[in-house]
Amino acid sequence: MDLFPLWISLKTASVATIIVFLLGVFLAWTFSRRNFLGKTVVEALFLLPMVLPPTVVGFGLLYLFGRNAFLGNILSEFFGIQIVFTWYAVVLAAIVVSFPLMFQSAKAAFQQYDSNLERVAYTMGASRIRVFWTISLPLAWPGLLAGLVLTFARALGEFGATLMVAGFVPGVTETIPLAIYFAVESGDMATAGIWVTIISMVGFVALLWLNWWNKRSMQRFHK
Template sequence: MTVQAFWQPIQLSFQVTSLAVTIVTIFGILIGWFMSNHHFKGKTAVETLILLPVVLPPTVVGFLLVVVFGGSSIIGQLMDYFFNQSIMFTMVAAVIAAVVVSFPLMYQSVKTGFDTVDQDVENAGRVDGANEWKVLWYITLPLCYKSMITGVVLSFARAIGEFGATMMFAGNIPGKTQTIPTAIYVAMESNRMSLAWAWVIAIVVISYLALFLLRRSSK
């Protein structure tokens, strides 16, 4: 095993996780803000659906992703038509899997933050002439930045440790879709325990630092 081969899963994990966290941060804030400020029929059902990946086994999430994006689905066929390539067993698939499993953590964190913001402060901004986007950007977000940091860190930790859905949907192709968790699994299966331990230590250190920063930022 060369040094480059050892670092490939780590580098790919950071790439996949960074893209996934960027996506869940943007959509988590937007959807969390919308759900916090709007009441409609079926809202509880929608929120339950958003949070469902938290309690579903990762293999079930992976199975559903294969069904939705596989070659026999409408979305999969459209992908094949426009990009002349299946989305499965690509880095994009790994990012999608990471987004799906980590989004609920970001959503719940930011929505909790939005729910704690004093509406009188937001209304004061509206009275002064600020539109909804300015209220969100200049008032709401600064008041719940700790919740956003919590969501980002938890989403990062969840995304970088994702295994089941990634294995089923993106596969385990070295240099292409092999992340740290899938690399550890293959190393164990091939009885390369020292290599598995090296990757285990790497992801433990990364996860520890992420949670350590979360604890520091919450103080």
Template sequence: MIGGIPWEEFTAPILLSLRVTMTASVIVFAAALFAAWTLGRRTYRFKTIVETVFLLPLVLPPTVVGFVLLALLGRRSWIGRAIEAVFQAPIVFTWWAAVVASVVVAFPLAYQTMKVGFGSVDRSLEEAARTDGAGERQVLLRITLPLAARSLLTAYVLGFARSLGEFGATLMIAGNIPGRTETVPTAIYTAVESGRWAPAWWWAGAIAALSFVLMLVAGRTPKAQ
């Protein structure tokens, strides 16, 4: 027993949150890396509009983000029906829906951090490598990514932490089904609503401790030389 509830009941939301967050953080990192590299350092038509769309989840209420995702992926939309036809099951009110919600809300933080990181790389070093015959892939792997490594790590940590703490959009599209879609934030909400403050404190402490460790690791990472 911990916080007045069985150990299995206490750890279930934590394990599900970690499962959702680790999956979402990898997707966020890959998507943000691609977007920041291909879009962040170039000037093109409608760039401002595209980047504004990317950053919208930062300023929109999470419930609005969740509502839009529910409308897009629910059974009434062609996207939702297509997903259900392919996988023989709807995506809403599953742990994958929680992953989608976490990806959408965490992506802007990771994208903006990576964009700043890539922008801080000395372009003269990249040009020198190209002059020596390096291709774009070699420049990216051997020059840009190593010099922006700290920003990339920070972006991953921010995406991970944001995914871990996601609540509003997740509640809208994934629900709060114990053992299936109940993450730590939704478990805390339910516990407080029912007057069970002890487990809520334990869950809050667990998620705060994990976030603290992540931020500490990111902060202690040495800058690339």
């Protein structure tokens, strides 16, 4: 049995999770601490992929990064990068559909503790970077970790947007969800069942570990 779908899925989910975590934490911290004109509109745009059908998200990415699209032409002509029907498209789809989970989780995490702790540190001369690393990040870490795990699980299971913008190219864009779909289409129920079992176990283990870690953290907190 070809294990390429497992490798490409884990690789894609890992890369997408790292990018989404860094971007989501930065934006969530910024949005939870500052107010500006149009803030609610921008937040709604960030969360839009969460409520749209994945095929709609994929169509939007295809419209933006297709070979004849504006961004697609710029990347192709000036950087020699083609997005559509490549592994980059798989990562892009995973980033877009999983970003709302990380952003929402991170924003809630930064809002759950008393922000006066940060203001006190500022009055004592601490820089924003130092306050973030020594106060904000440690206090928000449980919520950030939950968002991290959910982001990985969502990126791992992405299907609709990936199929639209990356297509099904064996050995290139063949993630586990795509392998399941096309195995069923070809009548290979045994292979589809194996992939369903594998991806279900990976997701279950990730969520089980998160629950264990949260329970252990609460026990330490009450001691």
